[in-house]
Amino acid sequence: MFVARRIPEPGLQSVRDATQADLWEDELPPPRDELLRRVAGKHGILTLLTDRVDDELLDAAGPDLRVVSNYAVGFDNVDVPACTSRRIPVGNTPSVLTETTADLAFALLMAAARRIPEGYDYVRAGQWKTWGPMLLLGPDVHHATLGIVGFGRIGREMARRASGFEMTVLYHDTTQATTEDESELRARYAELDELFAASDFISLHTNLTDETRGMLNGAAFARMKPTAIVINTSRGPVIDHAALHDALRDGAIGGAALDVTDPEPLPPDHPLLSLPNCLVVPHIASASHVTRARMAEMAAANLLHGLRGERLPTPVNPEVYEQK
Ligand code: GLV
Ligand code: GLV
Numbered sequence: 001m002f003v004a005r006r007i008p009e010p011g012l013q014s015v016r017d018a019t020q021a022d023l024w025e026d027e028l029p030p031p032r033d034e035l036l037r038r039v040a041g042k043h044g045i046l047t048l049l050t051d052r053v054d055d056e057l058l059d060a061a062g063p064d065l066r067v068v069s070n071y072a073v074g075f076d077n078v079d080v081p082a083c084t085s086r087r088i089p090v091g092n093t094p095s096v097l098t099e100t101t102a103d104l105a106f107a108l109l110m111a112a113a114r115r116i117p118e119g120y121d122y123v124r125a126g127q128w129k130t131w132g133p134m135l136l137l138g139p140d141v142h143h144a145t146l147g148i149v150g151f152g153r154i155g156r157e158m159a160r161r162a163s164g165f166e167m168t169v170l171y172h173d174t175t176q177a178t179t180e181d182e183s184e185l186r187a188r189y190a191e192l193d194e195l196f197a198a199s200d201f202i203s204l205h206t207n208l209t210d211e212t213r214g215m216l217n218g219a220a221f222a223r224m225k226p227t228a229i230v231i232n233t234s235r236g237p238v239i240d241h242a243a244l245h246d247a248l249r250d251g252a253i254g255g256a257a258l259d260v261t262d263p264e265p266l267p268p269d270h271p272l273l274s275l276p277n278c279l280v281v282p283h284i285a286s287a288s289h290v291t292r293a294r295m296a297e298m299a300a301a302n303l304l305h306g307l308r309g310e311r312l313p314t315p316v317n318p319e320v321y322e323q324k
Helices: 011-018 032-038 055-061 080-085 098-113 116-124 153-164 179-185 192-198 218-223 241-250 289-307
Strands: 044-047 067-070 145-149 168-172 187-189 201-204 229-232 255-258 278-280
Touching: 011 289, 032 055, 044 289, 055 080, 067 289, 098 116, 098 153, 098 201, 098 229, 098 255, 098 278, 145 153, 145 192, 153 168, 153 179, 168 192, 179 187, 192 218, 218 241, 241 255
Parallel strands: 044 067, 145 168, 145 201, 168 187, 201 229, 229 255, 255 278
Antiparallel strands: none
16 A cells, blocks of 8 residues: 555554555655556555545556545545446544634634734744833724635534624525524525625635635625624635735725645745735644644544445445445
8 A cells, every 4th residue: 555644643553554555754745747656556545635536546556546635635636426426435534523623713813803924923023112092903893794715514513613603693505504503603594695794704714626615705794894804724725815915905894814825835926925914824623733643543444444444434425325
């Protein structure tokens, strides 16, 4: 099998114990040609969201490939239909990172609202001379309106956090939650237009699909409040970054806090990084010790089940088990 990066122990350990693993040891992802070369003839591969799994890679791996285990909940890097048509199960790591990711989304929301990075820069730059009545003012978080786009597991955990701050919570998804869920989470369904117009904070929790790519574009920003703060812990391309840059620069919205970007990584000279109202962190939403270790165990379990020809604990294409 091929493991495309060092993942936390004990996930790595169980993979090592079980079988001969070809491990890519670098901090950076394997270059494409190296990846294609290393997967040749393998029975299983463990990939990260930086490794594209498509027909080219499946061809390079060859007919012995039995499983693709992705070390992430998101799997937009994997061409799932291509795997399904070859009857290759694909695994991901759902649920274990739900609360950890919502924690970071809420931390970004608070940091952007209360201008924590700007305050930190100000102190470090030696500019702190006195208590300032007008210094670094921002919007309140408590009792504000939060719009959640994508009301899956992570979006719902975001709603739970918001209710501690007595926020009004609107959500949008392709399907509406049950009345019981809505009342438990104190969230109300809204069409996107209403959510954009009414929210002080807009937090994205969708998958990246053809429908969600570029969902936050110039037209969407134009509907938002000029004070609105956008938080993204989903996937970068859900936001049109050129439109975001213009909206932040021109004051169409108040701020953005991004864990994910397009492209990723964001180059240091990217125009977004010159804006004081844009906070960017390097895709760390699931980065707690416990969560990353659990993700490693799940990814290892998916890989090992697949190698043994057993059903993956968390397949994203369970239909491979139905085809005969
Ligand atoms: C990280 O972004 C993940 O999808 O797990
Ligand atoms: C996380 O587990 C999600 O898919 O929402």
